[in-house]
Amino acid sequence: MRVVFGVLGPVTAWDGDGDGNGDGDGNAIALKGPRHRAVLARLIVARRRVVPVARLVEDLWAAGDAPPGAVGAVRTFVGALRRALEPERPPRATARLLITEGPGYALRAEPEAVDAWRFERAVADAATLPPRDVLARLDEALGWWRGPAYAEFADETWARAERSRLAELRLYAVERQAEARLALGGAARAVPDLDAHVAEHPWREDAWRLLALALYRTGRQGDALAVLRRARALLAGQLGIEPGPALRRLESDILHQAPHLDQGHQTPQTPQTPQGGDDGHEVRADAAGRVWAQAAAAYDRTVASGARARLESTVGLLRDLAVTGGGGLEAARRHRLAAIEAAEELGDAELTARVIGAYDVPAIWTRSDDPEQSRRVVAAAERALTALPPGGHDAARARLLATVALESRGTNTARGLRAARRAEETARRLDDPTLLAFALSGLFMQSCHRAGLAPRRDGIGAELITLSARHGLVNFEVLGHLIRLQARGALGDFTGADAHATAAERLAERNERPLVGVFTQWYRALRLAATTTREPEPEPEPGRGPDPDPDPDPEAEAAYRAAAARLDGAGMPGLERGLLPLALLSLRLRQTPPGGPGRIPPSLADERHNTDRGPYGLYESYEPYEPWVRPLLLLARDRRDEAADALRQVPEPPHDLLFEALWCLTARAALALGDRETMERAHRALAPAAAELAGAGSGLLTLGPVAPYLDALTAALRRPR
Numbered sequence: 001m002r003v004v005f006g007v008l009g010p011v012t013a014w015d016g017d018g019d020g021n022g023d024g025d026g027n028a029i030a031l032k033g034p035r036h037r038a039v040l041a042r043l044i045v046a047r048r049r050v051v052p053v054a055r056l057v058e059d060l061w062a063a064g065d066a067p068p069g070a071v072g073a074v075r076t077f078v079g080a081l082r083r084a085l086e087p088e089r090p091p092r093a094t095a096r097l098l099i100t101e102g103p104g105y106a107l108r109a110e111p112e113a114v115d116a117w118r119f120e121r122a123v124a125d126a127a128t129l130p131p132r133d134v135l136a137r138l139d140e141a142l143g144w145w146r147g148p149a150y151a152e153f154a155d156e157t158w159a160r161a162e163r164s165r166l167a168e169l170r171l172y173a174v175e176r177q178a179e180a181r182l183a184l185g186g187a188a189r190a191v192p193d194l195d196a197h198v199a200e201h202p203w204r205e206d207a208w209r210l211l212a213l214a215l216y217r218t219g220r221q222g223d224a225l226a227v228l229r230r231a232r233a234l235l236a237g238q239l240g241i242e243p244g245p246a247l248r249r250l251e252s253d254i255l256h257q258a259p260h261l262d263q264g265h266q267t268p269q270t271p272q273t274p275q276g277g278d279d280g281h282e283v284r285a286d287a288a289g290r291v292w293a294q295a296a297a298a299y300d301r302t303v304a305s306g307a308r309a310r311l312e313s314t315v316g317l318l319r320d321l322a323v324t325g326g327g328g329l330e331a332a333r334r335h336r337l338a339a340i341e342a343a344e345e346l347g348d349a350e351l352t353a354r355v356i357g358a359y360d361v362p363a364i365w366t367r368s369d370d371p372e373q374s375r376r377v378v379a380a381a382e383r384a385l386t387a388l389p390p391g392g393h394d395a396a397r398a399r400l401l402a403t404v405a406l407e408s409r410g411t412n413t414a415r416g417l418r419a420a421r422r423a424e425e426t427a428r429r430l431d432d433p434t435l436l437a438f439a440l441s442g443l444f445m446q447s448c449h450r451a452g453l454a455p456r457r458d459g460i461g462a463e464l465i466t467l468s469a470r471h472g473l474v475n476f477e478v479l480g481h482l483i484r485l486q487a488r489g490a491l492g493d494f495t496g497a498d499a500h501a502t503a504a505e506r507l508a509e510r511n512e513r514p515l516v517g518v519f520t521q522w523y524r525a526l527r528l529a530a531t532t533t534r535e536p537e538p539e540p541e542p543g544r545g546p547d548p549d550p551d552p553d554p555e556a557e558a559a560y561r562a563a564a565a566r567l568d569g570a571g572m573p574g575l576e577r578g579l580l581p582l583a584l585l586s587l588r589l590r591q592t593p594p595g596g597p598g599r600i601p602p603s604l605a606d607e608r609h610n611t612d613r614g615p616y617g618l619y620e621s622y623e624p625y626e627p628w629v630r631p632l633l634l635l636a637r638d639r640r641d642e643a644a645d646a647l648r649q650v651p652e653p654p655h656d657l658l659f660e661a662l663w664c665l666t667a668r669a670a671l672a673l674g675d676r677e678t679m680e681r682a683h684r685a686l687a688p689a690a691a692e693l694a695g696a697g698s699g700l701l702t703l704g705p706v707a708p709y710l711d712a713l714t715a716a717l718r719r720p721r
Contacts, residue, residue, distance in 0.1 A: 001015055001016065001086070001087070001088060002015070002016035002113070003015060003016055003029065003085050003097065003109070003113065004016045004026060004113050004114075004115075005040075005044060005109060005113055005114045005115065006114075006115045006144075006146065007041065007044055007114065007115060007116050007149055007150050008115045008116055008119060008144050008145045008146060008147075008149050008166070009145060009146025009147035009148070009149070009151055010146065010147060010151045010152055011031075011037045011040060011041045011044075011150060011151075011152065011153070012028060012029075012031070013028070013029040013031060013040070013084075013085065014026030014027060014028055014029060015027045015029055016113075029084050029085065030084060031081070031084060032080055032081075032084070034152065035060060035073075035077055036077045036080055036081055037152070038059075038060055038153065038156075039056060039060070039074065039077045039078060039081060039105075040081055040107070041150055041153055041159065042056060042059055042060075042158055042159075043098070043105060043106065043107035044107060044109070044114055044116075045150075045158060045159060045162045046106065046107070046345060047117075048106055048107065048108055048109070049106060049342070049345040049346070050101045050102055050103070050104045050105065050106045050345060051104045051105060051106065051345065052102075052103040052104035052345075053071055053074055053075075053103060053104050053105070054071075054103070054104075055104065055341075055344075055345075056074050056104065056105070057070045057071060057074060059156070059157070059158040060074065078098060078105055081098055082095050082097075082098050085097050085098060086098075096108070097109065102347075115144045116149065116166055118141070118144070119141050119144055119145075119166070119169070119170075119173075120169065122137055122138070122140070122141035122173075123138070123141065123169055123172065123173050123176070125137065126138055126141075126173075126176060127176075131179075131180040131183035131184050132180075132184060134176065134177075134180040135177060135180040135181060135184065138173050138176060138177040138180065139177065141173065142170070142173055142174065142177065145170060148163065148167070149162070149163045149166040149167060149170075150162065150163050157337070157372060157373065157376070158341075160334055160337075161334045161335050161337060161338035162338065164331065164334045164335075165335070168331075171197075171201060171204060171207075174193075174197055175197075175204070175206050175207055175210060178190045178193065178194050178197075178207075178210050178214070179210060182210065182213060182214055182217065187213075187214040187215075187217035187218050188214075188218050190210070190214045191211065191214045191215060191218065194207060194210055194211040194214055195211060197211075198211055198227075198231075202231075202234050203234075203235070203239070203327065203569075205231065205235075205243060205244050205246065205247055206246070208227060208228065208230075208231040208243075208247060209246050209247055209250055211227050212224040212225075212227045212228050212231075212247075212250055212251075212254070213250065213261065215227060216254055216261055217261070217262070221254060221257075224254055225251065225254055225255070228243075228247060228250065228251045228254070231243060231247060232247075238568065238569060239569055240514075240517070240566060241514065299313070308343075308346065308348065308351055311339055311342055311343050311351065311355050312351075312354055312355060312358060314335070314339050315336070315339055315355050315358040315359055316358065318331075318332040318335055318336050318339070318359060319332070319358065319359055319360065319361055322359075322361045323361065323475060323513050323515065324512065324513075324514070327569075327571065328571075329515065329570075329571035329572070330571040332361070333369065333370060333373065333571075336359055336373075336377075337373055337376060337377065339355055340352070340355055340356055340377065340380050341380075343355040343356075344380060344383070349384055349387035349388050349389070350388065350389075350393070350396070352380070352383075352384045352387070353384045353385075353388055353393070353396040353397075353399070353400055354396065356377070356380060356381050356384055356399070356400060356403055357396055357399025357400055357402075357403060358399075359403070360399065360402070360434075360437075360438040360441075361475070362441045362475050362476055362478070362479035363406060363409075363441070363445065363479075364479060364482045364483070364486075364519060364699075365572065365574060365575045365657070366409045366410050366445055366448055366655075366656035366657045367409065367410045367574040367575065367654070367656050368407070368409060368410060368574050369571075369572055369573050369574035369575070370573075370574075374407040374408070374409075375407075377403065377407045378403075378404050378407045378408055381400045381401075381403045381404050381407070382400075382404065384400055385397060385400050385401070394426055394429075394430060395426075395430060395432060395435055397426065398422070398423045398426035398427050398430070398435055398439060399423075399435065399438060401419040401420070401422050401423035401426070401439075401442070402419070402420070402423040402435075402438045402439045402441070402442040403442075404416060404419040404442075405417070405419045405420035405423060405439075405442030405443065405445055405446050406441065406442045406445050408445075408446070409445040409446065409656065410448075410654045410655060410656040411654070411655075412652070412654055412655050416442075416445070416446045417446040417449055419442070419446075420439065420442040420443040420445070420446040421443070423435075423438075423439035423442055423443075424436070424439040424440065424442075424443055426439070427439040433467055433470070433471040433473070434471065434473060436467060437464060437467055437468055437471075437473050437476040438476075440460055440463060440464050440467075440476075441464070441476065441479060443460060444457060444460045444461075444464075444479075444483055447460065448655045448656050448657060448659050449655050450655075450659075450685075450688060451659055451660045451663065451685055451686055451687075451688045451689035451692075451706075452660075452687075452688030452689035452690070452691075452692060453688075454486075454487045454490035454491055454689075454692055454697050455487070455491070457483055457486065457487045457697070458483070458484055458487035458488065458491070460480075460483060461479075461480045461481070461482075461483030461484035461487060461500075462480070462484060463480075464476050464477070464479055464480030464483065465477055465480035465481060465484070468480060474507060474511045474513075475513075477507060478504050478507050478508060478511075478513060478516055481500040481501075481503045481504035481507070482500070482504050482516070482519055482699070484496070484497075484500045485497045485500040485501050485504065485519075485520075485523055485699055486657065486696075486697050486698060486699040487697065488500065489523065489526065489527070489530075489693065489696040489697065489699055489702075490692045490693055490696045490697035491691070491692060491693075492692075492693055492696075492705075494527050494530070494531065497523065497527070497699075498527070501520045501523055501524070504516050504519075504520060505517065505520055515570060515572075517566070518563075518566050518567060518570050518572075519699060521562070521563045521566050522563045522566075522699060522700045523699045523700070524559065524563075525556065525559035525560045525562070525563045525583070525700075526696060526699065526700055526701055526702060528553075528555060528556045528559050529553070529556040529559070529560070529583075529586070529587060529590075529701070529702065530693065530696065530702050530704075532553050532555065532556060552584075552587035552588055552590070552591060553587065556587055557584060557587060560580060560583045560584060560587070560701075561580065564576075564579065564580040564583075567579070577621075577623060577624060578621060578622050578623050578624055578625045578626070579700065579701075581621065581622050582622060582625050582629070582658075582701060583700065583701040585604070585622075585629065585632075586661070586695065586701045586702060586703050588601045588604060589601065589632075589665075589668065589703055590702075590703060590704050593708060593712065594664070594667065594668045594671060594708055594709045594712045595671050595708075595711075595712025595713075595715065595716060600632055600635040600636050600668070600669075600672055601636065602636055604632055604633055604635075604636035625658075625662065627646075627649070627650050627651060628650055628653065628662045628665045628666055629665060630643075630646045631643045631644075631646045631647040631650065631666075631669035631673070632665060632668065632669050634646055635669065635672050635673070640673065643669065643672075643673060644673050644675065647666070647669050647670060647673060647675055647678060648675075648678075650666055650669075650678075652685075653666075657697050657698040657699075657700075658695055658698050660686060660689045660692065660694045660695060660697065660706060661694050661695030661698070661701070661702070661703050663682055663685045663686050663694075664682075664686070664694040664695070664703045664706065664709050665703070666678060666682055667679065667682035667683075667686065667709050667712075667713055668709070670682055670713075671712055671713065671716055674716070676716075676717065676721065679713050679716055679717055680717065682709075682713060683710060683713040683714065683717065686706050686709060686710055686713075687710060689706045690706055690707055690710055691706075691707075692705075692706050693705055693706070694706045694709065
């Protein structure tokens, strides 16, 4: 019996009695429960490679939740799947489809037996066909989709990269289908589909281009220009970027009614510079695009699809993709774990080490964007360290250790710091500048294990700048400037921080690093808040209540809101979550001194600071900072007993760039409640940072100097119990 599998929608299987396309024409095969389908889906994702039983257990059950008999359960699921997929196989006969090999299982389905694999082949083949054949081929292939790929496994980490890849390929196919329709004179028919397509996927510039061209060819020149202007407004307003050269050139061509836009006219291989246009930048951009396409096609033809070199090449692309902007960073993060898992499944420890260690993407924020993925990357790196043969491989080991340091950031564990120090030691011994830059970035990520370490981070940043400038390591040079921006801000040296912000922006502009502007804009909001907010008012005279709660500087608040809007779509949830409300809270708290009764601003009780949606439509939840903020919010509502209980449950802050700021929030609540034990802990934690601005080491926000907090804690602890 021939079995056909479908994953372009809910995961299913057919007996192949229909047309063999997996579109449901055959008889559906009963796959039993959801875990049976999950095993099948996981094996299809592996693309005929072996998936170890231990990996299946890890993927089927969340970390730590696997039952004692999980391995036996997986074997039971596999047995049931074999009976369903090969019902005519005699008892104890060797399975031909779902096989046992080494430490696990593999699904040895033929390339045409899985709808997703056929879809990939169809899209690739269409690139070499004339428009009429392209349209027929893609019409058929897009008809195989029954819903989102791996529909019932949308929340599973192991399916995430494959779902994303297939979704992206489908969008590409839709656009190539529309392009073929335009080439065949079907502009009017293409307009409705393209209009719906851009509404659902507004960041796809090629879709906007095709829609505008289709409208122009139906005689709707004004509508075509309106579409291009709508695209420009969306891209500029939401992402802060200008449309790419293809959209800009099309707008100019429509305005000038360029002949090559008409149906049947051949577009020249080298586009002409538009009248009144630029200095040829767009032509050069198109030339670069052609070179890329030709090289990629040659690579696909020359390097076998299963070649291990493809994995290493993929990581190189992901590394470059991660610094191109929000969508690129998210895509790189999704595909990186898939590349690591593919390398592990090949059973080659040295290849796995190279795939993990080649992703030396600098990071400036000491909180992970995806903690679960970070955990899995660390686990894979540690497995690779153990599996590498003894003797040699020092550089590979150092890269794995630097990866552990980077991915362990903010976890309050000692292994990350140990790994960072070992990576740095090895890199210096090997005299490898690129490796040393990566190791220093890991050391930076582990430089928040106590308060007051801004000078040490400043030194790391200075070495990164010098090392990277000498050896042309642009990404690490940018990182060095951003680290020094943070450190100089923590030390109150805003003139020095300004210089590093400017240097980082210049490098980013020359080397197309758009995410740098997110951090420099937040820094400038911090600088404004730190230098223009009114100084805390003095304690009230005896017998006189506190002064009315003053409003923070509206200019600083507006700057923070503008910076937060820049984060939308930047692909950094670990930075974005809770940051705006925390910054607004810092503005309120800086209006009053940290010590003394009644010095919790009543305005903290304002609902706009504590609801999921604020009046500006921005996400304003304090999570993940809520445990440190909650006692203050309760005090602002005069719910002291609840505040005291919340304060007793506050954990030690994570070891990241907001370590001092979160301790200052805890200290303020402890002072207001007279909690001596917490005051003592806060004083011990904050004492090394007496010369710093609390939170300014983040480059994002500040609660003001640490010294007044220490003074208030000292005074309160000297009072009789």
